[in-house]
Amino acid sequence: MPSEANTHSAFWRGFRAGAPFILVVAPFGLLFGAVAMEAGLNLLQVMSMTMLVIAGAAQFTALALMTEEAPTIIVILTALAVNMRMAMYSAAIAPYIGKAGSGMKLLLGYFLTDQAFAVSTVEFQQRPELTVSQRCSYMLGSMAPLAPMWFGGTFLGAVLGAAIPPEYSLDFAVPICFIAITAPMLRSLPHVVAACVSIGAALALVWVPYSLGLIIAAFLAMIAGVQTEHFLARRLA
């Protein structure tokens, strides 16, 4: 019988797992706010985008295309292509929280970010005994320190404007955040092979329009990971 205390502690475990990402989410939000105001959005538009979308990479993609005066539909489709990876997150997380109530599922759909996905899949795989409500609490907990920092960071960046000088290289906070998330995941040879195929194919397919090269690279990398797993299993057998 899952007690309320267990659900409560799952929330705080999620909170602690998500908290370290404050170090990247806050400056990333700050940067987005500053860049978006510079691109010509007003404060209401910047905050609406950041609170409704909560997907930094896609938001930056949209801004970049808007400053290039791209057609409206291309701006939307390209930014959404950057987010297509989240359909895979959704598929990966669905078996764990599929039995949750519909209100909770809508809420978790809204909060299914890179960070929430990364910490939650690790937790759910390591603790198969968790109940559905504990899993939901854990995911919500992981976003609890991050969403306010993302919103607050964006607001500060927008208000402080373009006062952040380019020599601070804040643009690079994004790749460093992604490296920090990914590096600890390379815990087995199949994971390493998948990551290498992902990098190689993404670089080779960088010319494919609408970020579809990344989607293709991701499919190839997943196949490579599973095939390596099968290969190792056969060798041991």
Added chain:
Amino acid sequence: MSYGQPTIWIIIAGLAVGTFLIRYSFIGLIGDRQLPQWVLSHLNYTAVAVLPGLIAPLILWPEATGGTPDASRLAAAAVAFAVGTWRKSVVGAVAGGMITLYTVPYLTG
């Protein structure tokens, strides 16, 4: 940027609705049905299949330098990766990477 106000709001709304539908897709559709094992074993690799490919071009060809590889960014990426794999620490990796990013330009003048 010369978009009218309605166009900007259409872009924001399109991104918001589209992103939510992508995230909600399987959570909402699959419900409590279990996916086949081969699908699950592929999804096991989603994060390592997407994130490295997403950042590789950003590291090699950063937009801020006009797409030219940059020593301090490459060093920062290497340090973040090394700390992340050896220490399994996200905070350590970010701190190491950002410190390197700001230190290398001073060392190389």
